[in-house]
Amino acid sequence: MILDFKTLAKEYGTPLYxxxxxxxxxxxxxxxxxxxxEKSLISYAVKSNSNLSVIQNFAKEGSGADCVxxxxxxxxxxxxVKPYKIIFSGVGKSDVEIKEALxxxxxxxxxxxxxxxxxxxxxxxxLGVEARISIRVNPxxxxxxxxxxxTGLHENKFGVEIDIAKRMYIYAKNSSHLDPVGIHFHxxxxxxxxxxxxxxASIIADLVRSLKAIGVEIKFFDIGGGIGVKxxxxxxxxxxxxxxxxxxxxxxxxxxxxxxxxxxxxxANGGYLLTKVLYEKQNGQxxxxxxxxxxxxxxxxxxxxxYHGVELLEEKESEISTTxxxxxxxxxGDFLAKDIELPPLSSGDLLLIKSAGAYGFTMASNYNTRGxxxxxxxxxxxxxxxxxxxxxxxxxxxxEKLYLQGE
Ligand code: LLP
Numbered sequence: 589m590i591l592d593f594k595t596l597a598k599e600y601g602t603p604l605y606x607x608x609x610x611x612x613x614x615x616x617x618x619x620x621x622x623x624x625x626e627k628s629l630i631s632y633a634v635k636s637n638s639n640l641s642v643i644q645n646f647a648k649e650g651s652g653a654d655c656v657x658x659x660x661x662x663x664x665x666x667x668x669v670k671p672y673k674i675i676f677s678g679v680g681k682s683d684v685e686i687k688e689a690l691x692x693x694x695x696x697x698x699x700x701x702x703x704x705x706x707x708x709x710x711x712x713x714x715l716g717v718e719a720r721i722s723i724r725v726n727p728x729x730x731x732x733x734x735x736x737x738x739t740g741l742h743e744n745k746f747g748v749e750i751d752i753a754k755r756m757y758i759y760a761k762n763s764s765h766l767d768p769v770g771i772h773f774h775x776x777x778x779x780x781x782x783x784x785x786x787x788x789a790s791i792i793a794d795l796v797r798s799l800k801a802i803g804v805e806i807k808f809f810d811i812g813g814g815i816g817v818k819x820x821x822x823x824x825x826x827x828x829x830x831x832x833x834x835x836x837x838x839x840x841x842x843x844x845x846x847x848x849x850x851x852x853x854x855x856a857n858g859g860y861l862l863t864k865v866l867y868e869k870q871n872g873q874x875x876x877x878x879x880x881x882x883x884x885x886x887x888x889x890x891x892x893x894x895y896h897g898v899e900l901l902e903e904k905e906s907e908i909s910t911t912x913x914x915x916x917x918x919x920x921g922d923f924l925a926k927d928i929e930l931p932p933l934s935s936g937d938l939l940l941i942k943s944a945g946a947y948g949f950t951m952a953s954n955y956n957t958r959g960x961x962x963x964x965x966x967x968x969x970x971x972x973x974x975x976x977x978x979x980x981x982x983x984x985x986x987x988e989k990l991y992l993q994g995e
Contacts, residue, residue, distance in 0.1 A: 591966055593862055593901055597938055600962050600974065602864040603881035605949050607637075607975070609645045609967035611858035612945070616649050619815075619850060622832035627845040631675050633813045634660045636851030636946040637859065641965055641975035643667035646854065652695070654813065654849035658685040661694060671695070675810065675847070677724065677772070679704075679745055686711045686719075696720040696770050696808065700747055705756050705766070712765040721760060722770025722810055725753045725795065727788040731776030731814070736892055738776040747773065750795055757804045768804055770847070771796055774812025777852060782826050785814070786834035793838040800842075809839055810847040817856045819895050819943050852946040859945020861886050861896075861961070863924070865937040866916070875911040877933055882915020883922040884955040886941060886948050890921045897942035898924070904931035913939065917956050949976075954984055 589610045596606055620630055631652035634643060638660060643653065644667040652673025653664035658681075664674055676689045677698035686708055689697055699705045699721050712719040726747030731738050739746040748756065753771075760766035773792050775784055789811060796806045816825055835846060863881035870876070888894035898913060909932075913925040924941055952960045959979030966972040 589966060589968060591860070591972075593860070593940055594938060596964060596972060597862050597864065600964055601978065602862050602938070603885050603961040604862040605944065605961050605963040606860045606862055606972075607642060607945055607963065607965045608858045609965050612642070612645055612854055613649060615854045615858065616646055616651060618828060619848065619853065620649075622828045623846055623848065626836060629673060629845060629847045631673060631847055631849050632854060633849045633851030634664055635950060637855040637948070638663055638950050639963055639975050640667045642855065643669065645965070652847075654851075658688050661689060661692065665692065675722070675849070683707065683711055687715065690715055690717055690719055696722045698722045698724050698770070698772050698810070699756070700724045702748070702752060702756055705760065709763050709765045718765055718767045720767045720769045722772045722808060723748065723753050723756055723768065724772045724774070725750060725792055727773055727775065727791040729775050729784045729788045729791070731779055731784045732781050733776045733778050733816075734892055739774055750791070753795065754799070757799050758802065761804050769806065770808035770810055771806050772810035772812065774814060774849065777814050778816045779814040780816040780823055780825055782830055782834060785811075785826070785831065786838065789835050789838035793842065796839070796842055796844070807845060808847050809842070809844040810849065811835055813849040813851050813853070815850055815853040817852055817943065817946075819897065821897065856943045856946035859943070859948055861941040861944040861948060863939050863941060865933045865935055865939065867935060868911075868933055875909060877911045877913050877930065879913055879915060879924065879939060881924060881941065881961070882917040882958065883919065884917060884953045884958050885915070885961050886924060886944055887951045887953075888947060889924050889926075890919075896925060896944060898928055899940040899942065900930055900933070901938040901940055906931040917958075954979070957981075957984055959984060
């Protein structure tokens, strides 16, 4: 949809996250459609953007949720996701989290180690229930993405090797407090190459077959998330039809529900960070454009050297030159874009940081006692509205001020 960013900036101030709910829904529907003809569940990876209204936008379409903390599970439930569509993953779940997840009766807990399997069993025993679990298998496939977001190699902390997974499934099958219903893999994020995904899917599907032969009947084939998106605009991306086809091919002959956990694919390009120029300065040969958003609002450039497109929302005739877009945070690593071409800018000019809908607000912090930005959602039906108000100074000190000591 067409968004009037200038009016939004005037109305809600900056820095401002703006989400296009129409775009996000369209992405959801496109993915759901390619798995048509198969039993499938799209479980939105809440970590990419966990605003309650964003989750609700997907839940209304029938989405489930992929969560990595009990906090995310509770967000999903609050936003209207059905418990039987929620998966709880992560390498380090605490007893309290496992207990709450079991009490909430979610679809399954995704177990990532033998030690954790025993822990889930013992908590389930205490509660007198049978825990539905899946096991995250690490297929040792190189996803060919940024090392920080690669997860499917043995050198990464995620999942368990095939042999260990087998042992765990047999253990679970023989336990009266564990019900091994699913299998899971997720080899990395921002994947732009189909080959590693299809290789991983075949490896895991073969494991499902060998488990079936020993009486372990898997029902949910969870292929994780990771579908890459355009940041630069000219990347070759995974073709969704081909992706679905590879998965269907891998599991041919098996009676499985395909579970997919997209995050970035659904949200990245449906989100923008709107920021205002404060000043420009020149340090020797180097030009800096200082804006009111910073690494605490959008960490990806600083953390991964990630590229986010920047668009100037003003008409300017003057000659362009190279500049770094930097924030007010007290760190040299605080930048949103480097070496981009822009005309000279004045205080109050607006810049749009693109592809900011995924891992933008969710990775924001209060560093330098900066309140987190306001979030606004737009769709055809309701227009634009606040879905999280800007954080105020009071919000930031609320949990501390009680403990101040007197004179
Ligand atoms: N499922 C599992 C088990 C995951 O670990 C992840 C992401 C997803 C699904 C969703 O992946 P997606 O579809 O969004 O690629 N902060 C990083 C990304 C970290 C991803 C962690 N796991 C970034 O800003 O690029």
